[in-house]
Amino acid sequence: MNDTEKSMKRIEKEIRKIADKLLKDKKVNLIIGFEKGTLPLRARPSFVRRPEEVEKLIWNSFCENNLAVYVPFYRRFLDQGDRIALVAKGCDVRSLVLHIQENVLKRNQITIIGIPCEGMIDRRKLAREVSQNEIMEVTEESTSIIVKGDGFEKKFKRDDVLCNDCLICTHKKPVIYDEIVDVEATEKTDFIERADIADFESKSLEDRWKFFAKETDRCIRCYACRNACPSCYCNECFVDCARPQWIGTTVDDKTDLQLFQIIRTFHMAGRCVNCGSCTRACPMEIGISLFVNKLSGDAKRLFNYETGLDIEEKPVLNKYNEEDSNEGFFEENETN
Amino acid sequence: MLKNYLQYLGFEKGRLNFAWLSSAEAERFVKIAINTVEVVRKLGPAKKFVKKTNDRD
Numbered sequence: 001m002n003d004t005e006k007s008m009k010r011i012e013k014e015i016r017k018i019a020d021k022l023l024k025d026k027k028v029n030l031i032i033g034f035e036k037g038t039l040p041l042r043a044r045p046s047f048v049r050r051p052e053e054v055e056k057l058i059w060n061s062f063c064e065n066n067l068a069v070y071v072p073f074y075r076r077f078l079d080q081g082d083r084i085a086l087v088a089k090g091c092d093v094r095s096l097v098l099h100i101q102e103n104v105l106k107r108n109q110i111t112i113i114g115i116p117c118e119g120m121i122d123r124r125k126l127a128r129e130v131s132q133n134e135i136m137e138v139t140e141e142s143t144s145i146i147v148k149g150d151g152f153e154k155k156f157k158r159d160d161v162l163c164n165d166c167l168i169c170t171h172k173k174p175v176i177y178d179e180i181v182d183v184e185a186t187e188k189t190d191f192i193e194r195a196d197i198a199d200f201e202s203k204s205l206e207d208r209w210k211f212f213a214k215e216t217d218r219c220i221r222c223y224a225c226r227n228a229c230p231s232c233y234c235n236e237c238f239v240d241c242a243r244p245q246w247i248g249t250t251v252d253d254k255t256d257l258q259l260f261q262i263i264r265t266f267h268m269a270g271r272c273v274n275c276g277s278c279t280r281a282c283p284m285e286i287g288i289s290l291f292v293n294k295l296s297g298d299a300k301r302l303f304n305y306e307t308g309l310d311i312e313e314k315p316v317l318n319k320y321n322e323e324d325s326n327e328g329f330f331e332e333n334e335t336n
Numbered sequence: 337m338l339k340n341y342l343q344y345l346g347f348e349k350g351r352l353n354f355a356w357l358s359s360a361e362a363e364r365f366v367k368i369a370i371n372t373v374e375v376v377r378k379l380g381p382a383k384k385f386v387k388k389t390n391d392r393d
Contacts, residue, residue: 205343205347205348206346208344208346209345209347209384212345213346255385255387262342262345266338266341268337291344293343295337302337303339317337323366326356328338330368330372
């Protein structure tokens with residue numbers, strides 16, 4: 001057994017141990033983690049209520065969902081006294097911090113099992129690399145990953161097939177936690193902007209619009225991005241609202257698709273933790289995070305703010321400071 | 337942020353305009369209104385993001 005596999009297995013063991021203890025001590029009555037998916041390269045969210053079930057819990061490089069997404073659903077039960085423990089990566093914890101900031105839950109209502117995470121693997125990148133061939137088996141090594149299928153075996157460098165959003169991750173280690181799986185982890189790094197954002201910005205206005213229109217054109221309005229996003233938890237989403245109806249609900253009119261993407265992503269301004277769940281959830285493979293990441297970049301550039309780091313702080317657009325940048329507002333000497 | 341974002345997605349710079357002013361600043365308001373109209377007129381009619389109207393309209 002090699003390093004990553006060893007540390008993955010160790011994390012898995014630790015998770016089970018912590019989960020078992022939490023359930024037996026009756027500290028929590030539900031643990032949300034991951035279990036094996038039905039296909040290779042997939043792990044699926046798992047809801048464990050009994051100590052006998054903790055053996056189901058797993059940990060590998062495909063535990064990609066942001067599990068904080070389930071917390072708003074349990075809000076009612078949390079208020080009735082239920083206690084939940086969440087197996088959480090760096091980004092999941094940042095989402096939980098955002099939930100606490102926005103009063104979705106109180107800090108003492110959740111037990112965070114923090115997992116330092118070195119990034120999740122993008123199964124679509126792998127699938128593209130092996131083109132039409134189906135991947136049947138996968139083995140992880142310290143810095144590489146081996147996929148096997150009918151008549152082929154290929155080895156990839158882990159860094160080459162990580163999710164785009166994991167490449168710019170700044171807080172691999174959870175910022176708050178109750179229990180932490182103690183493995184070596186990369187400490188906090190400085191804010192990184194995605195390279196393709198600069199590329200995209202250097203294009204002309206028309207080209208940018210063309211690209212955006214082309215991407216959103218594929219949208220089938222399945223709302224998977226909305227459902228996968230931990231920051232998207234409105235009781236009634238603006239697209240479902242019928243009185244007044246803000247937006248058409250079909251795919252006939254392309255402007256409705258564009259409007260949906262613009263508004264949903266803009267609602268993430270200063271609230272997105274760059275977990276990349278929206279992009280991974282999109283069945284049409286729209287590169288949503290290329291758009292949302294721009295907003296995180298602006299939050300950093302204009303307000304020096306990163307989402308979900310401090311439970312005492314307010315979300316950036318809820319604050320007003322006289323010193324705030326006036327960028328974008330009309331100024332006397334401006335020639336537009 | 338919204339203005340930046342829309343520009344990033346390919347909307348013209350002057351298509352969305354914000355101003356921060358008090359109800360006591362009448363003169364400034366006039367100035368801004370005139371300026372906004374000028375800016376938008378220069379851009380011409382919007383070609384992007386135009387909703388098809390219903391047949392019955």
